Amino acid sequence: MATTKRNLADKAHTRDGPRHQAENLSQTRREHATEIAEDYVEAIAYLSASMGEARVVDLARRLGVTHVTVNRTVARLQRDGYVTTQPYRAIFLTERGRKLAEESRERHETVVAFLRSIGVPERVAELDAEGIEHHVSPETLNVFRRILSHPQKI
Amino acid sequence: MATTKRNLADKAHTRDGPRHQAENLSQTRREHATEIAEDYVEAIAYLSASMGEARVVDLARRLGVTHVTVNRTVARLQRDGYVTTQPYRAIFLTERGRKLAEESRERHETVVAFLRSIGVPERVAELDAEGIEHHVSPETLNVFRRILSHPQKI
DNA sequence: TGAATTATGTATCAGAAGCTACATTTATTT
DNA sequence: AAATAAATGTAGCTTCTGATACATAATTCA
Ligand SMILES: [Mn+2]
Ligand SMILES: [Mn+2]
Ligand SMILES: [Mn+2]
Ligand SMILES: [Mn+2]
Numbered sequence: 378m379a380t381t382k383r384n385l386a387d388k389a390h391t392r393d394g395p396r397h398q399a400e401n402l403s404q405t406r407r408e409h410a411t412e413i414a415e416d417y418v419e420a421i422a423y424l425s426a427s428m429g430e431a432r433v434v435d436l437a438r439r440l441g442v443t444h445v446t447v448n449r450t451v452a453r454l455q456r457d458g459y460v461t462t463q464p465y466r467a468i469f470l471t472e473r474g475r476k477l478a479e480e481s482r483e484r485h486e487t488v489v490a491f492l493r494s495i496g497v498p499e500r501v502a503e504l505d506a507e508g509i510e511h512h513v514s515p516e517t518l519n520v521f522r523r524i525l526s527h528p529q530k531i
Numbered sequence: 532m533a534t535t536k537r538n539l540a541d542k543a544h545t546r547d548g549p550r551h552q553a554e555n556l557s558q559t560r561r562e563h564a565t566e567i568a569e570d571y572v573e574a575i576a577y578l579s580a581s582m583g584e585a586r587v588v589d590l591a592r593r594l595g596v597t598h599v600t601v602n603r604t605v606a607r608l609q610r611d612g613y614v615t616t617q618p619y620r621a622i623f624l625t626e627r628g629r630k631l632a633e634e635s636r637e638r639h640e641t642v643v644a645f646l647r648s649i650g651v652p653e654r655v656a657e658l659d660a661e662g663i664e665h666h667v668s669p670e671t672l673n674v675f676r677r678i679l680s681h682p683q684k685i
Numbered sequence: 686t687g688a689a690t691t692a693t694g695t696a697t698c699a700g701a702a703g704c705t706a707c708a709t710t711t712a713t714t715t
Numbered sequence: 716a717a718a719t720a721a722a723t724g725t726a727g728c729t730t731c732t733g734a735t736a737c738a739t740a741a742t743t744c745a
Contacts, residue, residue: 399595401661402570406733408662409563413702416556434722441553446703448724453701465710465723492671495678501670507555508562512662516655517646524649560703567732588692600733602694607731619693619740 405512412511415481416440417450418459421468422478430467484518485510491521559666566665569635570594571604572613575622576632584621638672639664645675 420439424431433451437444451468454460459474470478488510492502513521574593578585587605591598605622608614613628624632642664646656667675 397657398574398593401658403595404658405662410701420552432722433724439552441557442702443704444723445705445725450702492674496674497671501668503551504555504558505666505668505671508559508666509663512659512666514655514659517651517659520646520650564731586692587694596732597734598693599695599735604732 408511413450414454414457414459415477415511416507417454418470418474418478419481419485421460421470422475422482425470431469432467436468481510484513487518487521487525488513490525494525562665567604568608568611568613569631569665570661571608572624572628572632573635573639575614575624576629576636579624585623586621590622635664638667641672641675641679642667644679648679 417436417440420436421431424435424439428435433444433447436451437447440447451460451462454474455462458471459477460468460470462468485506488506489502492506493499497505571590571594574590575585578589578593582589587598587601590605591601594601605614605616608628609616612625613631614622614624616622639660642660643656646660646663647653651659
């Protein structure tokens with residue numbers, strides 16, 4: 378009748394349910410997988426708009442990585458249908474890439490605006506938003522939007 | 532006097548300053564590096580408290596990965612001074628690990644509570660918080676806390 | 686106690702994302 | 716047009732984080 382190690386495991390099962398926790402973490406890992414794609418297409422869209430085209434060096438500067446990393450990642454983005462490129466040429470978004478870029482930009486701006494609206498200083502809001510944005514679900518984003526459209530001090 | 536490609540690059544430099552953007556993204560990458568450590572020590576602390584000890588299988592179940600991944604990651608956590616283990620034994624937090632676990636738990640709960648307080652449904656709040664928590668700076672966390680201590684509907 | 690089950694460990698692979706060093710191509714300047 | 720500078724590409728290395736397949740140790744149960 379001794380309390381064995383494996384008995385203990387069974388109890389905890391009912392207590393909290395590790396299922397939920399595992400699902401939450403799996404979801405977070407999935408979001409990480411798309412995170413770089415989102416930041417890249419956002420940067421490509423920005424550079425294309427502000428200076429006519431997106432070149433590897435400009436991307437590297439803006440993203441804070443070497444041109445080698447940009448090169449390989451762009452190849453992956455092309456493989457996944459977000460961009461088109463040719464050797465020694467600029468990078469262009471596909472329709473799919475443009476769509477993701479636009480969604481990402483809008484969400485990014487909403488997160489920054491929301492943080493600002495509750496009193497987070499601009500620099501901090503921009504810094505935190507860069508990571509937070511990728512983990513904000515459509516539901517939560519809608520809550521942010523609703524609060525932003527409700528101009529009342531907190 | 533033709534507008535060359537490299538002329539364009541110089542202009543955009545002044546426009547937005549890619550420095551900030553690069554620094555934001557670098558910070559996010561740094562946060563990702565500590566993210567797994569945070570989730571692991573949090574899970575180890577939880578299992579230790581709720582069932583006496585943290586075993587590899589329980590961690591694997593809770594984290595939604597295989598026991599192989601847990602094994603390797605725990606080895607890294609040990610290398611970095613967060614846990615101690617011996618073959619076929621449970622995993623124990625070091626002082627450093629306990630401290631990180633406690634901070635992570637507190638921050639995690641604050642993020643969930645904040646999202647709940649602005650109207651995000653519980654399930655969604657828990658899901659989003661799992662990713663958001665790692666990118667919330669101390670400043671932003673304080674803003675969250677202040678709003679939580681201010682019991683007024685938004 | 687011995688067999689069966691469960692837990693843990695190890696070998697090996699894969700892909701993502703970073704890097705440095707060096708080669709090649711393109712653009713600018715003289 | 717040739718020389719120089721800048722951009723792009725490629726080879727090869729590292730770490731992290733996931734996986735499967737198989738081996739060994741520990742625990743449970745008949
Ligand atoms: Mn962004
Ligand atoms: Mn981002
Ligand atoms: Mn957590
Ligand atoms: Mn987390």
